[in-house]
Amino acid sequence: xxxxKVSFAELMTQSFGFTFNHFRLFFHVVTVPWVLSLLIRVGGxxxxxxTPLSGLIEKALDVLPTIMFMVAWMxxxxxxxNAPGTVPTLGWSARETAFLGxxxxxxxxxxxxxxxxxxxxxxxxxxxxxxxxxxPETARREAMAAPLGTGFAVSALxxxxxxxxxxxxxxxxxxxxxxxxxxxxxxxxxxxGVLFLIFLGSGIATLLAMxxxxxxVLGLFGAATAADIVSWTVGIFLSYLGAALxxxxxxxxxxxxxxxxxxxxxxxx
Numbered sequence: 001x002x003x004x005k006v007s008f009a010e011l012m013t014q015s016f017g018f019t020f021n022h023f024r025l026f027f028h029v030v031t032v033p034w035v036l037s038l039l040i041r042v043g044g045x046x047x048x049x050x051t052p053l054s055g056l057i058e059k060a061l062d063v064l065p066t067i068m069f070m071v072a073w074m075x076x077x078x079x080x081x082n083a084p085g086t087v088p089t090l091g092w093s094a095r096e097t098a099f100l101g102x103x104x105x106x107x108x109x110x111x112x113x114x115x116x117x118x119x120x121x122x123x124x125x126x127x128x129x130x131x132x133x134x135x136p137e138t139a140r141r142e143a144m145a146a147p148l149g150t151g152f153a154v155s156a157l158x159x160x161x162x163x164x165x166x167x168x169x170x171x172x173x174x175x176x177x178x179x180x181x182x183x184x185x186x187x188x189x190x191x192x193g194v195l196f197l198i199f200l201g202s203g204i205a206t207l208l209a210m211x212x213x214x215x216x217v218l219g220l221f222g223a224a225t226a227a228d229i230v231s232w233t234v235g236i237f238l239s240y241l242g243a244a245l246x247x248x249x250x251x252x253x254x255x256x257x258x259x260x261x262x263x264x265x266x267x268x269x
Contacts, residue, residue, distance in 0.1 A: 005186050005187045005190070006187045006190050006191065006252075006253055006256050006257065007190070008190050008193060008194060011190070011194045011249050011252055011253065012194060012197075012249075014248065014249070014252045015194070015198065015245045015246075015248040015249040015252065016245065018077060018248050019241070019244045019245050019248050022076070022081060025076065025081055026073070026241070026244055028087065029069065029072050029073060029076070029086065029087055029088065030069055030237070030240045030241075030244070032065070032068065032087075032088045032089065032090065033065035033066065033068050033069040033088055033240065034065075034236055034237055034240055036064075036065035036068075037062050037065050037066070037236045037240075038232060038233055038236055040058055040061050040062050040065075041058060041062075041232045041236065042229065042232070044057070044058040045228070052118040052119060053119065055118070056114075056115050056118060056119075059111075060111075063100070063103070064092075064100075065088075066240075066243060067096055067099050067100055067103065068088040068092075068096060069088060069240060069243060069244075069247075070099070070166065070170070070243060070247050071088075071095060071096055071099050071170045072085075072086045072087060072088050073086075073243075073244050073247045073248070074166070074167045074170035074171070074247050074250065074251045075170055075171060077167075077247065077248050077251035077252065078167060078170070078171050078251050078254070078255060078260070078262075079171065079262060095169075095170070095172060098169050099166060099169045099170060102165065102166055102169045102175070102176070102177075103166060105176070105177055106159050106162055106163055106165075106166070106177055107159050107163075109155045109159075110152060110155040110156050110159050113148055113151050113152040113155060114152060116148055117148045117149070117152065157192055160191065160192045160195045160196060161180070161181070161184060161188055161191055161192055162177040162180035162181055162184070163180075163195065163250055164180060164184070164191060164249075164250040164251075164253035164254045164257070165177060165179060165180030165183075165254065166250060167247075167250050167251040167253075167254035167255075168254055168258070168260070170251075171260075171262070173260070173266065179269065182269035183257045183258055183269040184253075184257060185269075187253075187257065191253055194249050194253075195246055195249060195250070198242060198245045198246045198249060199242065199246060201242070202238065202239065202241070202242020202243075202245065202246075203242070205238055205242070206235045206238040206239050206242065207235075209234050209235060209238050210231040210232070210234055210235035211231075213227075213230050213231045213233075213234045213235075214227045214228065214230065214231035215227075217230045217231075
């Protein structure tokens with residue numbers, strides 16, 4: 001039967017404990033997606049100018065190797081390290097397609113709001129101390145930034161709450177955001193808090209590591225291109241490590257709230 005609620009401390013302990021206790025397996029699973037994400041980043045830098053649009057295109061393409069990894073890692077958490085089909089290859093199955101569809105239902109609106117902010121608002125610099133903007137164009141951008149930012153924050157919180165349902169799709173359970181909403185009643189802020197802290201901590205660690213790696217290579221060799229590639233390599237690896245922590249938490253939440261057992265129908269929420 002479903003447990004009804006999840007524990008913040010338990011989820012954090014399980015996420016970090018499982019991931020780092022299986023770090024060698026993580027390195028094995030992440031290799032193909034990691035290389036693909038790096039190729040997307042390098043290819044984007046070579047083929048396209050650094051613009052907001054090119055950044056959005058890279059992020060959209062990078063969803064594909066990320067899904068390959070997330071599906072594999074969630075299956076490891078739920079089915080065990082020796083479960084078949086847990087090492088990503090260059091193939092793409094119906095399982096990844098279903099996961100992508102579920103992912104778009106959860107995060108599609110959030111991505112569109114980010115894209116709108118980047119493409120419509122552009123370089124946005126709020127007026128200091130709440131003063132009046134220097135020109136009408138800046139005023140227009142500030143007026144557009146507020147609703148887009150608010151919409152992004154709300155949609156991101158909603159997406160975090162129901163994102164644990166992705167674990168069901170990873171193990172071939174027919175699941176939807178509506179079911180995730182129903183099963184998560186009573187655990188809303190615990191789920192949001194755990195996933196928000198994991199993603200925030202991962203983002204900060206990735207940024208710091210990339211800055212350090214780039215500065216180190218520049219200082220030692222003075223090669224800007226090499227520094228960029230090393231920085232991207234380190235940053236992408238750490239972002240996947242953060243994805244593993246989040247996927248572990250999501251899979252643990254799914255199992256806890258739904259009472260999932262392999263081969264057994266889910267009880268009603």
